[in-house]
Structures are given as C-alpha cells and as structure tokens.
Amino acid sequence: MTDAVVVRDVRRVFGPVTALDGASWEAPLGAVTAVLGPNGAGKSTTVDCLVGLDRPGSGTVRVLGTDPWHADAGHRARVGVMLQDGGLPTTSRPLPLLHHLAALHRDPWPVEDLARRLGIDGFARTTVRRMSGGQRQRIALAAALVGRPDVLLLDEPSAGLDPHGRREVWRLVREEADRGVGVVLTTHSFEEAERVADGVVVLAGGRVVAAGTVADVAGTEGLETTYFRLTEGPPR
Secondary structure, eight states: OOOEEEEEEEEEEEETTEEEEEEEEOOOOOOOEEEEEOTSSSSSHHHHHHHHHSSEEEEEEETTOOGGGOOOHHHHHHHEETTOOOOOOOOOOOHHHHHHHHHSSOOOHHHHHHHHHHHHGGGSSOOOGGGGGGHHHHHHHHHHHTTTTSSSEEESTTOOOOOOHHHHHHHHHHHHHHHOOOOEESSHHHHHHHHOOOOEEEEEEEEEEESSSHHHHHHHHTTTTGGGGTTTTOOO
C-alpha cells in the first residue's frame, strides 16, 4: 500500500533562513500523523511543499506516490488541504461555498451534515470577512473534508477553536483515519498529538528531532531541551 506522505532529505532555504534542513519522515494511510513543533520549526513550509505551493530546494516529497509539484487534477481531487490562512473568498457565505466545492467532487460529503458536525449552522448567513478566527477555521476544515479525500493535510486545524470545537475536530479527524484516510496535521500542542495521533514527527529548526508513537516521542532522551522548553512543557 502506498504511503500517504513521504518526505526524504528535504531542504528549503529562504535567504538567510533555513526552514527545512534535511527532514525525512513518512505518514501512512489509515492513520493520523502529527507534525509537532514550535513556531518556526518548518511545519507550514512542509505543508506548502506537500500541497505543491512550494518546492524543496533539495530532497523529495511524495503524496500518494506523486510529486505534488507536478500533480494533475485527478490527484489533487484526492487530497484535502487546510492552510493556516484558510484561503477562503471573503465575500462568500459558508453553505453556498461548500455546495460549490462539493459539486467539484464525485462523491462529496453532504454539505448540511458536514455543516452540522462542525457547528457551521449557527453562522451560516455570515460572510467570511465578518467571521471570527474560529469560525473561519471551521469553514476551512469543512472545505478540506467535503470532497472525501484520501489524504488530508491540515495546518493547525484546531487553532482558535473553543474546547468543544477542538473535540469535534479531533473526532472528525479520527473518523477519517479510521475509514482509511491518511491524515497529516501540524500542531504545537502535545496535548493535541496525545488525543488524536497514531504517530508523531517532532521538528525543531527544520530538522526531525524525534519520530514514533506519542509514547516513543515523550520518552526521547534530550527532547525536553530541544522542543518542550520552547513551548508548554513535556506531557503530563
């Protein structure tokens, strides 16, 4: 079976800043892989490369066995993407936007069901530009899910959500993995990784400093000084 995502020796430099420095890791289908790290660790740059919005300076990335930089429309339809900025048209309202996206796919998630699951019904008449950050997060996640993709690439999907919203996102992510989807999500929260992930990749300074299960990563010698002290502390 093809891995959902393969990252091999990826390096990406922006002027004086090295965003990724020889990073290598894999994410299987049917599992949630959390890419964990503080701000500036290289998480969003990794997602940009996986989506095909950016290209590694060296090394390779593959999504479902394909280089995303050269992916065709059929491949892109199999990948659901949620970026940090959302990329949502600011004058749109949620349900017409989701219906439009659903019409682009062969077997979409019923929009009303998805809107109900993510609590979108409560602000369905609000335009994107008038939404709170958490409301935009819900719409962006719905847009990633509506096509029932084989791979989900989610950049900090629960950021800005209240506790109830985070729990619903975690449930949806787990359900998608259980039906065979390969889910890659970025986060700076070890709690989120503990709650939802099967595997964890820890980035610091553009390098993979630990990888494995949550238990494996929590027990990695020296990890506290390279990562946890930069964020909220080691897991309880």
